[in-house]
Amino acid sequence: MQYYNDKDNQTTSNIIFMIFQMFMTFIVYGFIYTSLMAVKITIVKYNLTFMTYLPEVISFIAYPVILYKTRQMFKKDKRLRAVAWVMGWSSLIIVFLYAHLSQLITV
Numbered sequence: 001m002q003y004y005n006d007k008d009n010q011t012t013s014n015i016i017f018m019i020f021q022m023f024m025t026f027i028v029y030g031f032i033y034t035s036l037m038a039v040k041i042t043i044v045k046y047n048l049t050f051m052t053y054l055p056e057v058i059s060f061i062a063y064p065v066i067l068y069k070t071r072q073m074f075k076k077d078k079r080l081r082a083v084a085w086v087m088g089w090s091s092l093i094i095v096f097l098y099a100h101l102s103q104l105i106t107v
Contacts, residue, residue: 017074021067024090032060035097042104055100059093
């Protein structure tokens with residue numbers, strides 16, 4: 001007969017959260033890469049400066065920090081809040097990159 005073990009549940013939930021974070025990382029970095037390529041094209045087409053890359057670089061650097069903070073939040077047994085923060089920040093970064101690209105195209 002197996003006994004209930006909360007440690008196994010915590011380990012499993014940590015693994016599932018790590019897989020979720022990796023999946024969201026692939027999605028966000030896919031958008032960042034696509035934005036970098038689009039900015040590269042607009043820089044060549046409209047003779048813009050290298051500062052046009054700034055939102056992409058900031059999001060590229062800030063996203064792992066966000067993942068680290070949500071990982072700490074998850075370990076403090078705030079699991080639902082950590083999942084919501086990962087999804088919220090991921091969508092916010094994607095929307096801001098889209099807004100940045102839409103501003104470049106209208107130049």
